[in-house]
Amino acid sequence: MNTKKLEEKIFKGLMIGSSLLIFGVLLYILYIIIKKGLPSLSWEMISQIPSGGFYLGKEGGILNAIMGSLYLIFFSVVISLLISVPVVMYLNFTLRKKSRFSAFARLTFDVLFGIPSIVYGAFGFTIMIFFGLQASLFGGIIAVSLLIIPVMIRSIDEVAILIPVELIEATKSLGATNYETIKVIVRQLLPGISTAVLLSVGRGIGDGATVLFTAGYTDSIPTSLTQPTATLPLAIFFQLSSPIEEVQNRAYSAALILTVIILMLSFSARYFSRRFSKNKI
Amino acid sequence: MLKSRLLKDRIARHYMLTATVMAIFFLFLIGGGLFLKSLPIMQEKGLWTLLTTSNWRPFKGDFGFASYILSTLYVTGIAIIIALPLSLLTSIYIIEYASPKILRAFSSVVDLLAGIPPVIYGVWGTLTIVPFISKSIAPHFVEFSTGYSVLAAGVVLAIMIIPLIISILMEVFSAVPKEMREASMSLGATKWQTVKKVVIRKSIPGVIAATVLAISRAFGETLAVLMVCGNFTDLPKSIFDACYPLPALIANNYGEMMSVPQYESALMFAAFLLFFIIVLFNVISRLVLIQIDKRYQL
Numbered sequence: 254m255n256t257k258k259l260e261e262k263i264f265k266g267l268m269i270g271s272s273l274l275i276f277g278v279l280l281y282i283l284y285i286i287i288k289k290g291l292p293s294l295s296w297e298m299i300s301q302i303p304s305g306g307f308y309l310g311k312e313g314g315i316l317n318a319i320m321g322s323l324y325l326i327f328f329s330v331v332i333s334l335l336i337s338v339p340v341v342m343y344l345n346f347t348l349r350k351k352s353r354f355s356a357f358a359r360l361t362f363d364v365l366f367g368i369p370s371i372v373y374g375a376f377g378f379t380i381m382i383f384f385g386l387q388a389s390l391f392g393g394i395i396a397v398s399l400l401i402i403p404v405m406i407r408s409i410d411e412v413a414i415l416i417p418v419e420l421i422e423a424t425k426s427l428g429a430t431n432y433e434t435i436k437v438i439v440r441q442l443l444p445g446i447s448t449a450v451l452l453s454v455g456r457g458i459g460d461g462a463t464v465l466f467t468a469g470y471t472d473s474i475p476t477s478l479t480q481p482t483a484t485l486p487l488a489i490f491f492q493l494s495s496p497i498e499e500v501q502n503r504a505y506s507a508a509l510i511l512t513v514i515i516l517m518l519s520f521s522a523r524y525f526s527r528r529f530s531k532n533k534i
Numbered sequence: 535m536l537k538s539r540l541l542k543d544r545i546a547r548h549y550m551l552t553a554t555v556m557a558i559f560f561l562f563l564i565g566g567g568l569f570l571k572s573l574p575i576m577q578e579k580g581l582w583t584l585l586t587t588s589n590w591r592p593f594k595g596d597f598g599f600a601s602y603i604l605s606t607l608y609v610t611g612i613a614i615i616i617a618l619p620l621s622l623l624t625s626i627y628i629i630e631y632a633s634p635k636i637l638r639a640f641s642s643v644v645d646l647l648a649g650i651p652p653v654i655y656g657v658w659g660t661l662t663i664v665p666f667i668s669k670s671i672a673p674h675f676v677e678f679s680t681g682y683s684v685l686a687a688g689v690v691l692a693i694m695i696i697p698l699i700i701s702i703l704m705e706v707f708s709a710v711p712k713e714m715r716e717a718s719m720s721l722g723a724t725k726w727q728t729v730k731k732v733v734i735r736k737s738i739p740g741v742i743a744a745t746v747l748a749i750s751r752a753f754g755e756t757l758a759v760l761m762v763c764g765n766f767t768d769l770p771k772s773i774f775d776a777c778y779p780l781p782a783l784i785a786n787n788y789g790e791m792m793s794v795p796q797y798e799s800a801l802m803f804a805a806f807l808l809f810f811i812i813v814l815f816n817v818i819s820r821l822v823l824i825q826i827d828k829r830y831q832l
Contacts (some may be wrong), residue, residue, distance in 0.1 A: 261726035268627035271620045272640065275700075278693055279647050282658045289661060336553045343550035360820055361558045367747065367816040368564070368809065369754020371781045375805040376564045378788065379571055399564075402557060430543035459651025462756040462781070466788050486653040490757065493657060508657045512650070519649045523642065 283512070290509025293502040299510065303472045315507050318488035320474045324390060325464070325484060326457045329397040330450055336398075337405035338446065342435045345413045346421060359410070365403035370462040373400045378466040391478040393468025400463050401453035408452050412445030413438075444525050451522040455515050461486030485511045565809060572803035575796060584803065590767050592787075597800040599807070601769045605684070605777035608770060609759065610752040612688025617696045618745060625703035630729050641704075648697035656761030659690040664762055672774045679774035682764035687777065690758050695748040702747065702823070706740030707733055709826055740826050743819035750815035754808055756781035780804050 301314035344355040377396030386392055416438055424434040439446075457463075461484070469481030470491065485507060492504035576584065579597060587598030628640050668681030710733050718728040734741075764776025765786060784804050787797075 257724055257727065261724055264623075264726055265627075265631065268623040268631065271623040272627050272632075275620060275624055275647070275696060276640075276643050279643055281662070282650065282654070282693075285658055285661055286654060289657075336557055339546075339550040339553040340557050343554045347547060347550060356824075358554060358558055360817065360824070361561050363820045364813055364816045365557075365561050367750055367812055368561075369751075369756065369781065369812065371754060371756040371784055372564065372568070372805050372809050372812075375784055375788065375802065376567055379567060379802070399560060402560070406557065430539055432543040432546035433539070435546070455649050459649075459653065460757075461651075461653050462785060465785055486651060486757065489653050489657060490761070493660070493761070505657065508654055512654055515649055515651060515654075516646070519646055523645070 286505070286509055286512050289502075289505040290512075291506070293499075294506040294509060298503065298506055302474060315483075315485070315488050315503070315510075317472055317474050318483040318485045318507070319510070321390075321468070321471075321482035322458050322485045324475065325393050325397055325468060325482060326454050328390075328394045329401060329457055330454060332394065332398045333402045333405050333453060334446075334450070336402055337409055337449070338439065340406050341409045341413050342438070344410065345416070346435055346438060347431055362403045362406045362410075366407055370400055370460045371465075374463040374466055377463070381467065387479075388467060388469030388481045389479050390468060390475045390482045393464045393482060393484070394478075396463045396467040397457045397460070400460060401457045404453045404456050405449045408449035409442065409446055412442060412448075416441060448522045448525045451518050451525065455518040455522075458518075459486060459511060459515055461490055485514075561813075565806075565813065568802055568806040568809055572799055572806040575799040575803050578796070584800075588769060592794060592797045592800065595796060597796070597803075599780070599804065601767060602778055602780045602783050602804070603807075604769060605763070606753060606779040606781075608684050608773070608777060609687045609691060609763065609779050610749055612685060612773065613691035613695060613752045614745065614749060616689060616692035617699055617748065620692075621696050621699035621703060621744075622741070625700045625707060626729060626733070628700075629704055629707040630725070630733065641701075644697045644700050647693070648701070652694070652755060652758040653761075655690055655694055655758040659686060659758065659762040663689050667774065676772055676774045680764065680776070682762055682776050683774045684763070684770050684777045685773040687759045687763040687779070688773070690762050691752050691755055694755060694758060695751050698751055699744050699748045702744040703737075703741065706737045706744065706823075706826060709740070710736045739822050743822040743826075746815045746819040750812040750819075754781055754812055756785050760785055780808055 295314075297312070298314040299319060300316060301312070302317045303313035303315070304311065340358075344358055348355050373396050377392060377399065380395065381387070381389075381392045420438070420441065421434055424437050425431075429437070464484045464487060468484055468487075470483050470487055471481045472483070473480075475482040489504050489507045489511065492500050492507065495501060495504075575597060584597060584599055585603065586600055587596075588600035589596040589598040590601070624640075628637055632640070663686045664681035664683075666681070667683060667686050668679055671685070672679035672681065672683075714732050714736065715728050718732045719725070723731070759779055760782040763779060763782060765778050765782055766776035767778050768775075770777045784801050787801060
């Protein structure tokens with residue numbers, strides 16, 4: 254009897270310990286990023302592009318990378334929405350509930366979700382060579398879209414499954430076509446779609462390996478799709494490999510900026526999904 | 535009026551079908567594209583030579599991937615050894631013992647950890663894990679280590695895959711029906727005995743699936759590993775030596791390989807290798823997870 258209780262106690266202790274450890278690691282990561290990033294964070298960092306001698310520790314900021322990342326993610330999200338929303342609508346509301354095709358499609362998207370970003374980057378790059386394109390905003394958009402389409406599909410699909418059959422039946426019984434029904438459903442799904450967008454923005458904006466070859470790097474803000482563009486993760490990555498301390502410090506504050514963006518996205522995603530679960534019928 | 539509505543419906547249907555087929559087609563397009571690109575090097579050297587030799591001199595035409603493959607395996611192995619027990623203990627605690635409040639709070643922690651970009655993990659790793667290994671751990675075992683090592687990459691990777699494993703395990707454990715737990719408890723088993731003999735035993739396929747998924751995630755992780763692994767082409771002799779996993783190899787050399795066609799094909803072969811293993815692992819573990827879902831939904 255006693256060993257039974259003792260074993261339970263030991264394992265419960267281990268479980269609480271490991272939970273606390275994981276929580277602690279999260280706090281430790283945030284603490285280090287804030288502690289290292291805050292000292293060199295300045296208005297100049299986020300409002301200026303690199304000036305001459307920036308990589309030797311002179312004036313300038315990383316506005317090029319911030320704007321580059323924003324352009325990149327904006328266009329990628331638009332493209333991904335144009336593909337993901339129809340896909341989810343087709344799988345859930347046009348096909349029969351238990352069709353083989355939709356099971357196969359879902360498996361494919363799960364697998365696509367698991368493919369690492371470096372593979373998307375390398376594949377995007379070969380496509381660009383094939384069409385004779387150079388590293389550019391356009392190339393980056395293609396690669397990042399490929400990366401976030403599965404994220405978006407899976408995330409919208411998760412909430413689309415929860416739509417009650419009655420809603421669909423009610424619309425259809427009023428004589429609506431399948432397309433008109435879907436318009437009603439999409440309106441119901443808007444909070445879920447917003448969550449999906451925020452999730453994919455987070456994934457896309459933070460990923461460096463996809464844009465490493467496809468988007469390139471530059472010190473100016475791109476003015477057309479064919480120009481290369483800087484991105485936040487690569488700004489951090491390249492500045493960190495510099496031997497000059499001031500440049501390294503700027504990498505830390507760029508890391509802080511990226512972390513703050515990601516945290517904001519994550520919190521708003523939670524807010525939207527909570528609102529959605531309140532509206533659930 | 536009716537006609538235009540039906541026309542719209544038909545157009546929408548075709549558009550949705552096209553989008554779906556296209557999205558599915560991506561997977562085959564990527565696989566096919568990478569395979570075609572890596573075909574020249576496979577034909578020239580043979581698959582076996584590429585996988586088992588470790589001479590890497592691209593400009594002399596030697597492409598042996600063995601040390602990169604081994605680096606990837608070492609790093610992944612360490613990551614799993616660290617991440618799996620922690621994730622198991624934590625997700626059991628969250629699902630079986632913790633209050634709903636803690637459950638909710640902890641899913642935020644998992645989401646946040648999952649959302650942190652690889653490059654941030656890399657920065658954190660170089661600031662904390664690398665110096666810690668170099669100054670505090672390595673001196674007890676080897677004469678000198680920069681800290682940029684197999685161990686550092688493994689630890690950083692472990693933290694990155696923990697949220698993935700936990701989120702799958704939480705689903706797997708909560709899929710075990712309540713009745714089974716109650717049956718066990720009503721026979722006089724303690725909570726822990728129930729967990730050990732019912733919940734975990736019932737969840738073994740799910741745990742394996744989660745592990746396989748985590749392995750495939752660890753295989754492909756690039757930037758964070760690249761920043762802490764040391765990028766040195768040689769077989770690592772201990773976990774304090776630098777290593778050079780496959781994704782890092784692709785990332786570091788992609789820009790400069792254009793001059794040698796063989797080199798490009800070799801790097802594409804590396805990408806194809808990653809793609810192939812990861813797709814295989816993903817399909818297997820997803821099928822297992824789908825089965826688990828089906829079994830308990832009835």
